[in-house]
Amino acid sequence: MGIFEELKEIVGEENFSRREEELLAYSRDSSFFQETPICVVRPRTCDEVAGIVRLASEKRVPIIPRGAGTNPCGEVVGKAIVLDLSGMNRIIEVNERDMYAVVEPGVVRDELNRALERYGLFFPPDPASSRVATIGGMLANNSSGLHAVKYGTTQDYVLALEVVLPGGEVIETGTLARKSSSGYSLCRLFVGSEGTLGVITRATLRLLPIPEHRETVAFTIDSLDELKGVQEAVMALLPAAFEFMDEICLRVLAEKKGLKVEGGSGIIAVEFDGVRGEAEACAERLRGRFGEELGAGDIWEMRKTLVPSLASYSDKSPLAVTEDIGVPVSKAPDAIRRVKEIYGEAGFEVAVYGHLGDGNLHMRVFGEPAPELEHAADEVYAYVIDAGGTISSEHGIGRLRRRYMEAQHGPALELMKRIKQALDPMGIMNPGCML
């Protein structure tokens, strides 16, 4: 029996596909990578996943676990069996008293939080793609988003995982206790491993109580020189979100989204949450201190739709080149300036925005792919690594940034490869990704 017949036997005819139009749909994620998969399977249970992975291992056929495909750096594109986990989307348990939820990997982030509302609980990590992003993808990536400055990243909310290893064995790791010093921290190893070490089939996520109140302050700055002062003032108040959008973003939002603003060279948006009085008091301490105050109502909505809005800024395409760098928090203002210099000198305009509260900057470069663009990107990454930062704060490595791993990690990259080899000796799990 051929591998396709065996796969059909495992998941059922209706959950297997080699139809051309379907393979086309799975040939892309949100990056510019494109490669047609061998076939697509949609398992419904951990047993089915284990059967598929065992088969792939026996036949030495590559396999790529996939959630919603929102990743911008080519984490789930390749000539492989694509394992679409979006159908494994049950919320298995919500434990109100101990504040955790047990979920399958295909659960969509915002749907989880809607289900948690009635318990007064929430799962904090919130990527911009949260309307469609799956928990499995967020785990694979160690996603974070707007609220990481206060709440941390996905890895901080993982109590336990069920994982199908590359040979098809199923393990459970972690506990329901809040803290443990028993054995190696395997949960943390799988989180952020981009589908290269196994397939997560169930996750136990720590939850938090929904804050009583949220309060937003948004204002313009007149010049990038103000950023250091603004950052110090805001960080001292322990914000729940602290965003920056540069002059290009500001102009795009004014033109396309009707943001009412009279000039300025950037937007700052800050959120405080917690007890009502405290959040209001923190916001009050910022009001009137800086540039023109903006209506807070739509600013978060605008921030979430910023990337598509930027498409119409220029007749040149907005390219995601060095789109997710991270530096020590206090270096973020310098990094914004340096990124603009580097791309400017290479003849490109760049829109910079991102999480000023945790030093994570996103950007879009306007232009066409060219050697000068690549050189500029190399220079940005070299600057970031030299500053003690990271080539990716929350989007991951995928196929896009793989060639910078050596510069970032040095001899530690060899160790990552040894771990990969120990867990996946056949090299079937998402080959070409990250390592």
Add this chain to the structure above:
Amino acid sequence: MGIFEELKEIVGEENFSRREEELLAYSRDSSFFQETPICVVRPRTCDEVAGIVRLASEKRVPIIPRGAGTNPCGEVVGKAIVLDLSGMNRIIEVNERDMYAVVEPGVVRDELNRALERYGLFFPPDPASSRVATIGGMLANNSSGLHAVKYGTTQDYVLALEVVLPGGEVIETGTLARKSSSGYSLCRLFVGSEGTLGVITRATLRLLPIPEHRETVAFTIDSLDELKGVQEAVMALLPAAFEFMDEICLRVLAEKKGLKVEGGSGIIAVEFDGVRGEAEACAERLRGRFGEELGAGDIWEMRKTLVPSLASYSDKSPLAVTEDIGVPVSKAPDAIRRVKEIYGEAGFEVAVYGHLGDGNLHMRVFGEPAPELEHAADEVYAYVIDAGGTISSEHGIGRLRRRYMEAQHGPALELMKRIKQALDPMGIMNPGCML
């Protein structure tokens, strides 16, 4: 040249020892294990550590990294080269704006915090042994302590590590950025690995601002039946510390430490920290609601010296058998009752105390080692695992709990062994510990 001569060449004559009385001192930690090391070396630099480990690897001689030796489960006892890292105790950098410190592994936890005071910063994890415990030991163990309910554990404060691998290669892993999605989370793998995967020679630790105010409420409870209600009331107020001590502890503290109290079957001590008004308001909401209120002044001091105080409770020895279990928070009151039942039925008295805020319970059983005691311990561990908990919340596995790893981790234990094999193929790093 023999291995001892080569070791002397690396660290210098004065930092090498095979003197009988010194080997005796290093033959124990704070557990009941005892085994004489082959020799002791006291390196001063990462290069020296790398040289020692390379040599041990070539000669296939076991090696055990050691801090202050405060571990209660036999993590640093064995017939091996003991690598005493307590002399590598420099605080290399404190970065006030980005709130991190770069330290060597021999820095003592309380000394670090004293040095950080002038910056208004602190490193939150605080084991009871914090006066002597080293950062290296805390990392090896994923230590936590009284404030983990609010502040989490050591792993939550590790930005970057320098590690000497078992072959003698030196890697750096992690970044200075607050969050990263670049590669596998090696920091988290080394934290809690009990010296079995390499030697940490430098750590970059995230720090927090010292809270403006701390407020304590302590009171007695009349019966263990009150615990659930107390727990719900306290947890809703987000405490910074939330401790329980049972009736035996209470009697010991009353007799030996002069605690003024009129009966009761346990003590609750709660701390709130943060903005003054908020902390005071939280404390106020607890006052007068439960049993007799205790003077807050000495309660934390008493809690920290509880273990030695228990030595004088009975003519039987206080034994650390199942001394560090963790269960989901809401199950802690049941776990206290169950532990007392299990040991009681086996004919032993047990004093139970610990972190009611994160479900981590400590205990001392009064008696002599006996088969019934081991059976009772097996039953406690089985109960803990069945409750979704952990056989060690903060003390680690060492040599003491190694035989329960299979019951706790199932097939995941095999995966841990594969990782160990990949990193330490010669098996020289702390053999006999954990795995």
